[in-house]
Amino acid sequence: MGYVKWSYQVLEKFCYEAFRAFGFSDEESKDIEDVLLMADLYGIESHGMQRMVRYHKGIEKGTIHPQAKPEVVFETPVSAVIDGHNGMGQLISIFAMKKAIEKAKTTGIGMVTVRESNHFGIAGYYAKMASDEGLLGMACTNSEAIMVPTFGKKAMLGSNPIAVAMPAEPYPFLFDCSTTVVTRGKLEMYNKMGKELPHGWALGSDGQESTSAPDVLANIVGKKGGGIMPLGGDREVSGGHKGYGYGMLCELFSSILSMGVTSDKCCTFPDKTGICHGFIAVNPAVFGDPEAIKKHFSDYLEALRESPKADGAEKIYTHGEKEVLAQKDRMEHGIQVNDNTMAELANLCDYLKLDFSSYFKDYQLQRDSKFFTGNY
Amino acid sequence: MGYVKWSYQVLEKFCYEAFRAFGFSDEESKDIEDVLLMADLYGIESHGMQRMVRYHKGIEKGTIHPQAKPEVVFETPVSAVIDGHNGMGQLISIFAMKKAIEKAKTTGIGMVTVRESNHFGIAGYYAKMASDEGLLGMACTNSEAIMVPTFGKKAMLGSNPIAVAMPAEPYPFLFDCSTTVVTRGKLEMYNKMGKELPHGWALGSDGQESTSAPDVLANIVGKKGGGIMPLGGDREVSGGHKGYGYGMLCELFSSILSMGVTSDKCCTFPDKTGICHGFIAVNPAVFGDPEAIKKHFSDYLEALRESPKADGAEKIYTHGEKEVLAQKDRMEHGIQVNDNTMAELANLCDYLKLDFSSYFKDYQLQRDSKFFTGNY
16 A cells, blocks of 8 residues: 655645535634644544545435534533534534633533534544643543453443643643554554454454454454453453443543443444543643643653653653654655545545545556655 | 451451541541441452551651641632641541532532642542442542553552542442552562562563562562553553553642642652542533433443353453442451451551450461451
């Protein structure tokens, strides 16, 4: 599989115009594009341009309703519940996190849960919305079942990511991880490379470990059992029950407190996915001087980065650092998109009656070149 | 090593009277005893009677100040910061969680952070205080550094447990886990048994995996480097950076938002440990009908327990179920205490001028018997 690099501006323009063509407003299209491109800039390729095909399919199939607007169905000064009416996950989520931020600025804390939404992209985007405003932010989402609970053989929880962001210098702390060992995207990557899966990742339909990517993926798609292990693996000795617990924490703040669809039932409906989210914003000022807290946190993060490295290791990261480095690199040198994704974008252009070649000039001509660098 | 079983009532009386003899009031002694014995009832032996020696030593050394009273140093309707003045961790924590609960009942959410405290026992106790009142409860604490960050070789975070409790039928959800793969207690157990540590648990002073319990423990005590891996292990391929991230989440809600001592510095002072905690209570009523939410959650927990088992597995647990089963068993059949701990309790009696044999009748006489069952 070859790759091609495009500048941020090329992808931004394409992405914006594609969502405009789907019928989203100017502001809505910009918001969706911003969430997707942040994933690509951060190096989380599975959630950027690669994901366009899923939104395309979701709108085509009718599980994503582009015209739906989020509605606040329950509210207090510190909380809200939002019914997304099965609209675009990014728009519902930006609406919800803005509400959490507004509440945190007024009362100190805002917790907003969302039901009847759709895939929202990277959880970190919404957590970072809060930290950009000087707040501690958290975001989580459930999803189609993929995590098998400890001692089980059927996926009952989603990949259930939890993201946390907090202001710090020289860059904010940004933790954004699934509560499974890995996400499905990693399995797909191994499948494409024809490689055995590492130990401690996946389970076959019998609930025993499987290192066969094609088998595991086929079982997941066919709902034949098995799936991905919780963080910590499939046994208590390595702490698998802990990852399963963090997955439950995510479920609590998304599907439970919103009275929404739990992961075991997500994506089993013809006209919706039922995906739920949770958003929390906390104003550090309700615990003292925010600048002093930020300094205290930054000092600790620095102490972590400067602590002695394992023999052979070059660097200790704090969460969010890799994303900052990736963003800088991609803004300078372009964003890598693989040929499969380019083909999906070409199909999308056909569907939306957009001119593929007007965005991705000369791409067709050099399609077979492994390191064609597009117009960048 | 032999074990002896005592009834809950025997241990309760002893524990209460020991803390009375340390100078704690009637109510304070009952509170401390209740936290410690819940650990034993739940089968978390490392945090019950076995821990008495550490409180004994802490008071003797002067890192625990029995007369200190917690003080609210910052407060808003949704939050508070408490300075524990290095008192007994359990008393400070009960005070703090009560405050979080009171706020959650008034405003919907209460977040309370604590600095200058001490080891507080099991985090789950405080989370459960909230769920006993119909609320979602969370509790976390930092501790002496034992977790090595990904690519590091020096422990910089504590075992940093996070506990979450939420009302459900037939019993509450109660998740209470360290963010390390295992706790130090597990390493000590393997050391006593003379067994190699399982892979994926511990690091030597060079930051590479070590399966030698005596080496790792000696390095930890001597602060020579190494320690325990984050949940997910020491590499990114198995998600070690995720466990490290959850450890940071715990640090954020304990030491950072309280402006307290971070784990890398905890327990390095002559007159305090500096340990910090965080407590959160959320009233489900700020998201809708609490009974409907409880039912929705209980249904999901039941679906998890009833989902297909892995081949060879008998049962899928939901978090808190094992504790309920253990409590029932121990109330009926007694609480197991090992001979080492009994010797520590005898020393404690000497120190406090209490009559050991008045609590643990006939114990001395049959000290060598492996399965002596005490007075039970």
